[in-house]
Structures are given as C-alpha cells and as structure tokens.
Amino acid sequence: MTREHAVAESTALTGVQERVWDSFRRWGYLQANLDPLGDLEPLPVPELEARGADAEAARRVYCGTIGVEFMFIPERERRLWVQERMEADSRQPDRGRVLDLLVRAEVFEQVLQTRYLGTKRYSLEGEAALLPLLDSILSAAAEQGATKGMLAMSHRGRLNVMVQIVGRSAAEVFARFEDVDPRSTMGGGDVKYHMGATGNFHAANGQDLSIHLVSNASHLEAVDPVLMGRTRAKQMRRGESGRKQVVAIAMHGDAAFAGQGICAETLNLCGVPGFTIGGSFHIIVNNLIGFTTVPRDSVSSRFSSDLAKRLAIPIFHVNAEDADAVVRVGRIAVEYRYAFDSPVVIDLIGYRRHGHSEVDDPTITHPLRYRKIEAHPPMWQIYSEKIGADVEPMVRGVREELDAAQREAQEIEKRPLMRRLPRYWGDFKGGKYDASYEVDTAAPAETIAAIGESLVTYPHGFHIHPKVKKLLEQRLEMARGKRPIDFAMAEALAFGSLLLQGVPVRLSGQDSRRGTFNQRHAALIDTETEEEFVPLEHMAPDQAWCEIYNSPLSEAAVLGYEYGFSRDFPEALVLWEAQFGDFANGAQIIIDQFIAASEDKWNLLSGIVLLLPHGYEGQGPEHSSARVERFLQLAARDNIQICQPSTAAQYFHLLRRQAMRMWRKPLVVFTPKSMLRHPAASSQLAAFTSARFQTIISDGADGSAERVLLCTGKIGHELEAERKRRQNDSTAIIFLDQLYPFPEAELAAAMDRHTNAREFVWVQEEPGNMGAREFMIPRLERLARGRVVLSVNRSESASPSTGSSKAHDMEQKTLLTLAFGI
Ligand SMILES: Cc1ncc(C[n+]2csc(CCOP(=O)(O)OP(=O)(O)O)c2C)c(N)n1
Secondary structure, eight states: OOHHHHHHHHHTOOHHHHHHHHHHHHHGGGGSOOOTTSOSOOOOOGGGOOOSHHHHHHHHHHSSSEEEEOTTOSOHHHHHHHHHHHHSOOOOOOHHHHHHHHHHHHHHHHHHHHHTTTOOOOOOTTOTTHHHHHHHHHHHHHHTTOOEEEEEOOSTTHHHHHHHTSOOOHHHHHHHHTOOOGGGTTTOOOOGGGOOEEEEEEOTTSOEEEEEEOOOOSSTTTHHHHHHHHHHHHHHHTGGGHHHHEEEEEEEEHHHHHHOHHHHHHHTTTTSTTTOOSOOEEEEEEOSOBTTBOHHHHOSSSOGGGGGGGSSOOEEEEETTOHHHHHHHHHHHHHHHHHHOOOEEEEEEOOOSSOSSTTSOGGGTOHHHHHHHHTSOOHHHHHHHHHTOOOHHHHHHHHHHHHHHHHHHTTSOOOOSOOOOOGGGTTOBOSSOOGGGOOOOOOOHHHHHHHHHHHTOOOTTOOOOHHHHHHHHHHHHHHTTSSOBOHHHHHHHHHHHHHHTTOOEEEEETTTTTOTTSOOOOSEEOTTTOOEEOGGGGSOTTOOOEEEEEOOSOSHHHHHHHHHHHHTOTTSEEEEEOSSGGGGGGGHHIIIIIITTHHHHHOOOOOOEEEEEOOOSSSOTTSSOOOHHHHHHHOOTTOOEEEOOSSHHHHHHHHHHHHHSSBOOOEEEEEOSGGGGOGGGOBOTHHHHSOOOOSEEEOOTTSOOSEEEEEOTHHHHHHHHHHHHHTOOSEEEEEESEEESOOHHHHHHHHHHOTTOOEEEEEEEEETTSTTHHHHHHHHHHHTTTSEEEEEEEOOOSSSSOSOHHHHHHHHHHHHHHHTTO
C-alpha cells in the first residue's frame, strides 16, 4: 500500500473503522513488539481488543517492531504526517550495507575483547543496530542538504561509533589500548572512551559528511547542552542554510535519560528562539539496564523516553533486532525534523551482552536475564538469516581487517583523534598566561560618544517607557563625560565598542535583556505595542552581530549551551549570566567538568564569560554568594580567570580584554548588585579612553600606611567609606580585581611599597570557610616577607549568610570595625 493509497483509503473509512485505527495510532505502542528478549511485556489496553480486518491492519502498523507515540502532538498536520509515514509501505533498505555495519559493530567488539581482555570498552553488543540507525539518519540528512553531523554520546559503543561512523581508523583506536607513554599525559588527559573525534562519514548517496563526536565528561548527559550550543554556533557560521547543513545527534543511556534532569532542561531549549537548532535527534540506546539497575528502579513510567513527552515531539520505539525497522525509523525521523524543525526521539530497545563494563559480571545481579542473553545470537546472525545472506566471508573479512589494524596499532603514534581544530581557532592561544597577550583596551572618546548616541536612539514613533527614557538620557550624559559612568553603561560601552570592532556578542541568562536589577535595558519595549528594539543591534551597518537573550530558567543546560557555543565561536564574546551568583551551582557539573577542566582533559579552549552577581547585602543565604572559594579551588595552571572588577571602567576593560586578547580562557566575573549604580564604583570617562584592566588597585603608595587592608569587590568600597568616616590616614586599601591568575608580581610590588606597614589584613564579607580567604592567606604570608598577616571575615558558617537583614547590618559593621583594628 503506498502512502497516497493509504490516505485515500483512510479518508473513506467509516466512523467505527476510524475509531479502531485511532485507538491503534494512540495506544498501539503499548503492545508493540519492542524488546528482543521479550522482557518488556505488552500492556493490556482495552481499546486494542477490537477484532476484524481494520484492527488487524492497524495492529500490523502500530504493534509491530515500531511503536510510535505521536497522538499527543497538538498540531494536526504533524500527527497526520506521522500517520501517513507509518501507514505507508516502507521501502526496503540497502540490506548489504545494514548487514555490513552489524557485522562490523560486533566483530570490532570481539576483537577488542580477545586482544585486550580485562580492559573496559563498554561494548555495543546487543545494541549493534545503533550503527545502521546512525547510518540511516546521516544518509537521509545528507539527502536533505546536511554537510555536518555533530554527535554526542557517553561510554557505551563510543569506540565503535568512532570507527564505523566518525571514520577514524581502527588502528588509531586500538593504539589507545596499547597505552601511551605516561609522561605525555601526567596529571592530564582523559580516558579513551571520552575523547572527542572528528572525521568523515560516507553517506549512502555517495556524499561525505564531516562528523564531530563531542568530547564527553563522565557525568552522564552533561554533554547534551554542550552539543546543542556547539551545533548552533556551527549553524550560525554557515549563515542562512546553517540549520539545514548541521544536524545534532545526541545518544543517551536509558537510565541516564530518565534520571538526569539536564535532559529535560536541554530538551526545553529546543523551541526557544535564542537556542533552537532546528531540531535534534535523540537516540536512547536502551538496553533496559543501567549498571546493575533495571528500569523498575530507575524510571517511574513504562519508558525512559517518557520525559520527552513534555514536548510536542514524536517518540519512536523500535526493536533493535529488526534492523530494517530501525533504518526506517531513522529516515522518518530525519524527514520529520526537516519538515517541522522539530526534535525527534528514537528509543532503540536492545540489550547489553556483557556487564556494565567487560570486567563486570552481570550474572551476579541478573542471572536469568543473562542466561537468556548468553543463549541469544548476535544481531548480525539474526539479520543475515532473515535476509538469506552468506555472512561468513564478510565476518572473516572484517576480522582480518581488524587484526591488521591491531598490528598497525602497535606501531603508530598515539595522536589525539581530533585531526586539528577548525580554522577559526587558528589565532587563539591557551596554555600559560603570557604578558605579551595584553592589548590596549581603551576606546577613543568619539567612539564612546557615538555608542552613547546609538544606545539612546530608537525608531521614530517608538513609545519609550518614561523611566527608561530618563535612564537613556543619563546614559547619553555619561557617554559625553557629563556624569560618571556606571556599571551597566560600562557594559553597554564594552559590548558596543566590540561590536563596532567586528567582535560578535552573545549574552544569555535569566531576565538578562532587562537585567535582574533593572540595570541593563538591552531591549527597549514599546509601551503601546510591546515591540522590542535592541539599540546594540543597530549601531552601524558593518557591525558584528549581537544576541542578548532571556534564557529558560535553567543553569546547567544554559551554561552548557553557552560553553558549547563559545567552543565554536572563539572570536565572539560569549557570556552567561546567573540571576544571582548563588544559583550558578545549579551548573556545577558544567563548571567542573567542562569550563575548568576541558583544556587539561582534551586540550580544548573556551573564552566563555560567567557573570555572577555577588555580594553581601542582607538578602539571605541564597542571594549573597557566588562561592568565590569554589572557583578558586578549581583554578590551576592558568585554566580560568577569576575577577571582581571594583569599578565600572575596570569592568569595561575586563570585557574588552577578554575578547581582544588572543588568550582564550574562561572568565568568571563576580558582578555587583548594590554597587551597580553606586558613585564609588562609577568611573569617569577618562578611565575608558585610556588605561586598561588593572589586576590590583592600590592606594597610599607613599609608604606611610601602618596597616594595609586587602580585599576584593564591594567590601573595598565600604572600607574606603569607613576610612573616610574615621578620618583615618594610616590605613591603605588594596583591591584585588583579579584573583586568578594570581597577580603575584603586581601585588608583591604594591605590598613592598608600604614600607611602614606592620600588618596586612585580608578583609572579606564571606564566612571564614568561604570567600577567598583560604586562597589568599598563604599567598599573602609569602609576599609579606615576615610581616604580620591577619584576616577579618564572618565566622565560619554552614550557610553563606544570615537570613536577617538586621543581623547582616550588625555583622557588616563588625567587619568594618575589626578591619580598622579594634
Ligand atoms: C551523573 C553520573 N552518575 C553516575 C555515573 C556512573 N555511571 C556510569 S554508567 C552508569 C549507568 C548508565 O546506564 P544507562 O544510562 O542505561 O547507560 P548504559 O551504560 O546502560 O549504556 C552509571 C550509573 C555517571 N557516569 N554519571
């Protein structure tokens, strides 16, 4: 039956027949034959008890080896689309190609098993159909205009995918089992089944797709948003046709997909304009087990894929042992994605032939299932019997090929599987900081004035909010040097000047367009129409692109996404803003596993900027601290930059420095809240038109001070005010605007200039077990050359701050009193 035929027929169905078909369309997947081992039993569904020709026909379509969930999609057009595809005859795939991949998948694992017994490889056996599925998706995508596939997956089957899909040679992968010279990776690097890889995939139509398999952290699913952000960046680089050209395929474990919240967060990005990539493919490599835990204990519903039902996207369950069906589903998924710009989920249900890894014995926990698995033939055998192919010569051929590759592996150089970074990374550097990277970040006064004009310009007839109008008028005065420049204006000037220089800017965060503290106003809103206008997008015809988005209320997925974006747009200033820095720990995995460690593990750089509002202002334990201490603990070998600019001009230079230096390192910025508009933190125009970012700001350099207070951020301004109040002229204050890389030489010189000083006092708002104290004290002791080093801080505490604003005020007063030595 052709599709047209089916549709024509279905329009002629009677009401009763229509109801029968409808029941199967809606519930058929619950009785589909999805599990090769038969453990996933059909669910009794009264609606499917109908008998008769229509019921039988519908049962054949919807209760075979494909079960599809799509009737919950609100758009009728989409439901009909899936229905038509399902009810049409399927075309037979290239079975020779499918068999070849099935054989390659399993023989590859067997060769690894015999040659490297006792090593973990996370075999794909039992899910070998993943390869024909990927082949089907990539081949169909090539027909639709795709030129690049971005893949992300965890451990299971990764080595296999690297060879059969990414196109790396088996010898290269084997070489990693031969182990490397340990001196080349001491303290760094990563295990072989997490490394990224690039290569080429030969699609069935003869076209080559470039493939990139994203480097993976062990933390399951954390790579998902990174994949999406990277895909968006690569799409943007290709312009209009980018979405057509670059497709993302995320592979998930069944236990991980159900359990890890980041999957939900990432899926939720798919339709949001600032984050969409025109639909991603999500394959659940579903072996119905996670380590030793069966679905009963890892998911509260029947399918691990149920999470995806929060979105209006189709979910295809398919029995991995019916490779023809698997290939068909892959093709339908691609056509759906290209028709509707929508993600698609494919739940590939198979089994896991060995233990979690090959050194793990699964019969201890699941003796019955594993007895069944042991007696179960491999997929290629089942498929070759089904299609009547003489497979033995093929198996022999592949084995000989792999044996030769294994011999070659002992000889070849152990290079990373990334051929080389894309050309756009050519000019950028990682590694240790070098002063030669510094650039002049000042902007001419005319440029500042011109940006100021642009920032306050909006279309004729635009109804501006009176409060915003006033703010814009003030901004114009700031740009003309008639009033000190505050933090928000400094940021707009940094963005504006970079855009005019051709540096793109992308910022996302919760409520970032207006700004949590009503400070940014990146988008002006017409009070009559709610139309939006972003002045930074309209400064000059040849300016770079500017994207400032309100993000969904997620930290992990959004930061992961922006980190991913920064990986493929090194020339752009890419920023993620936390609503309050306190919430950044919702993205701790991304910070620990990617931002802090990716250069060390994978030699991959990023210039991502984290804007983390920080400061003790009596707003309670979760609106005070961005956890300075955590970032400092992550800092080593110049892997990240940790800064707290104390003035607006410092912020301006810091942002410009980040984009203009060729050194690409993540930058963590503790940004102000109450200081946003505070005169003490505002700067004169001259500080923008000259100078650059200063790692420390030191006063009292005449050497007369007896006591030197060292601090970072807001408390420094409070110390200055207190000093003034006390008319104290024997105390100097040094602000550390950069905590890491630690500005040792500058600080040592500043401290040495205080020849009369007897005490150096580290002053922080945070409790003693938090903040920069533990990082600073040993360093200050070294630089103090025998003079006394003290610290003033809140008492050690389990939570960052008090919940009482009055108690906060008292504590703050005490800090200031102690700082001045009473
Ligand atoms: C966030 C996180 N928690 C725990 C682990 C440890 N771990 C590694 S694999 C695994 C089981 C994963 O099961 P599943 O997602 O079904 O994938 P499979 O290994 O079966 O392919 C676990 C718990 C981890 N890597 N990451």
